[in-house]
Amino acid sequence: MPVWGWILIAAIVVIAVLAIIVSRSMRTRKRTERLKGRFGPEYERTVGQVGEQSAAEDELAAREQKREKLEIVPLSTEAQAKYANSWRTVQIEFVDNPSSAVAAADRLVIQVMRDRGYPIDDFDQRAADISVDHPKVVENYRTAHGIYLLQERGDVGTEDQREAFVHYRALFEKLLETDENKDKPKEART
Template structure:
């Protein structure tokens, strides 16, 4: 075999080896990207699926659907309006926790609609939110479940208090304000409301 032929064979072998390695690493890289994107939602979907491939296919489909949504950020005026409405929900919790939870859930749905998310189905809401708001999603599920049982008088006040906090985490993430900013805005809104009432 000539030297040129030997070189060609070596190149082919090297290229083939690189392709094989790349193909072997591809699923691992895809898994890592999905895990980074979805966080705890990745593990939850994996637990419920029959296989990793099925779970990752579902998450990939969520990404595709999400990319087709016409989403937008809320304006500062809209953020202020939602902050005021949230402050009202928190005040309502003192007298009627179950109703406050129901209103918190409705307020989140309204905020989703204003952002451009479809809101016809709770399961679809969760799937759509998981793409960009995966971190507080477990809390949202827990709060939604407690709110449903609260309407039937099946949960304690402490459970409902935990649920309103869980709702608040997703609310702040969805509306586009961080936790500290949301707390400050809510406190200022409540203070302004009390000052107006006292006049």
């Protein structure tokens, strides 16, 4: 075979390898952009926690796949009203007994999650599952739960309890949302 033939074959191989590299790079970049868009601050948190971007992205993708297998359902109008009323009661209780109200808020959030179809056995798994649907408030949930655990040991003051309560409320409100009332002004919601 003449030299120009070998050069042509080598050029074709190099072009094919470059095309594969560019294609993989574009897929990786699209995956990163999609996950960043979906998870927002949870993306950065997971990368920081896992330490490697591709491993963190694998974890986030696994969360999405697990979430797809769950049958998450909206609450009925009656259940929404019942839970909203329960929240108002817990909120009133906060004035007289903040620690009891924080514990009640934790239990109420778990009840709503259970009724919506989220598994509730393990806190870390609950947070991971919630991060797929509500990535902007999952950190609030982690913070609130952390304060709740400190409270169980008697290590928090009223300001921390107030912070936990506000964080629980942020997740609670997201859990009560349905596609119908998502875009309504807050005052118009149940």
